[in-house]
Amino acid sequence: MSILRKLNKLQMIILVDMDDVLADFDGEFYRVWKILHPEKPITPPKARKHFYIRDESPEDYQPLITEINTSPGFIRSLPLIKGGTKAINEMKNMGHTVFICTTPLIKYHNCVKEKYEWIEKHLGAKWVEKLILTRDKTLIKSDILIDDKPEIIGAAVPSWEHILFDKPYNRDITDKKRLNWGNWREIIEDRRQE
Numbered sequence: 001m002s003i004l005r006k007l008n009k010l011q012m013i014i015l016v017d018m019d020d021v022l023a024d025f026d027g028e029f030y031r032v033w034k035i036l037h038p039e040k041p042i043t044p045p046k047a048r049k050h051f052y053i054r055d056e057s058p059e060d061y062q063p064l065i066t067e068i069n070t071s072p073g074f075i076r077s078l079p080l081i082k083g084g085t086k087a088i089n090e091m092k093n094m095g096h097t098v099f100i101c102t103t104p105l106i107k108y109h110n111c112v113k114e115k116y117e118w119i120e121k122h123l124g125a126k127w128v129e130k131l132i133l134t135r136d137k138t139l140i141k142s143d144i145l146i147d148d149k150p151e152i153i154g155a156a157v158p159s160w161e162h163i164l165f166d167k168p169y170n171r172d173i174t175d176k177k178r179l180n181w182g183n184w185r186e187i188i189e190d191r192r193q194e
Contacts, residue, residue: 012143018102023078048169070107075114083181
C-alpha cells in the first residue's frame with residue numbers, strides 16, 4: 001500500500017449531527033414543555049422508543065410540540081451536550097476533516113438561521129464554514145456519520161458508515177457501532193484500523 005493511501009486511510013471525513021449529538025434538542029424541549037404544559041404528561045426521555053417525540057404523543061399534542069420546536073430562539077437556546085465540542089476539536093486535531101451535518105426542520109424559518117447562530121456561539125466562526133444543512137444526508141460523501149437517528153435513508157446509498165450516537169430511542173439497534181462522547185476515541189480508532 002502506498003504512503004498516500006495509508007495516510008488517506010488514517011485521515012477520515014467525519015460528519016457529526018447537531019441535534020441531540022452536539023446540541024441538547026430533546027433536553028431543551030422537555031424543559032420548555034414542563035413550563036408551558038405541566039398538566040400534559042409526555043413520555044419521559046429515558047422511556048422513549050421513537051426518534052420523534054411526536055410519535056409517542058397524543059394527536060392533540062402535535063401542534064404544541066411543533067410550536068415549541070419552531071418558536072423563535074428555540075434552536076439558538078439549545079444547551080451543549082457535554083463532551084461534544086471537545087471531541088470534534090480533538091478529531092480535527094487528529095487530522096480528520098470534520099463537518100457538522102444537520103437536517104433543518106420542515107418549518108425552517110427560525111431553524112436554519114438559528115443553527116448557524118448556535119454553531120458560531122458554541123463552536124466558533126470557523127465551524128460555521130463546516131456546517132452542512134441537508135434534508136438528505138445520504139448525498140453527502142464521507143467515511144463516518146455520527147448521528148442519533150436510528151435509520152437514515154435517502155436518494156443514495158451512503159458512502160459513510162452510520163455510527164449511532166447513543167440515545168434511549170435507538171438502543172434496540174444492534175447492527176451498528178454505538179458512540180458517546182466518553183468512548184468516541186476507541187470507536188474512531190477502530191474504524192481507522194479497518
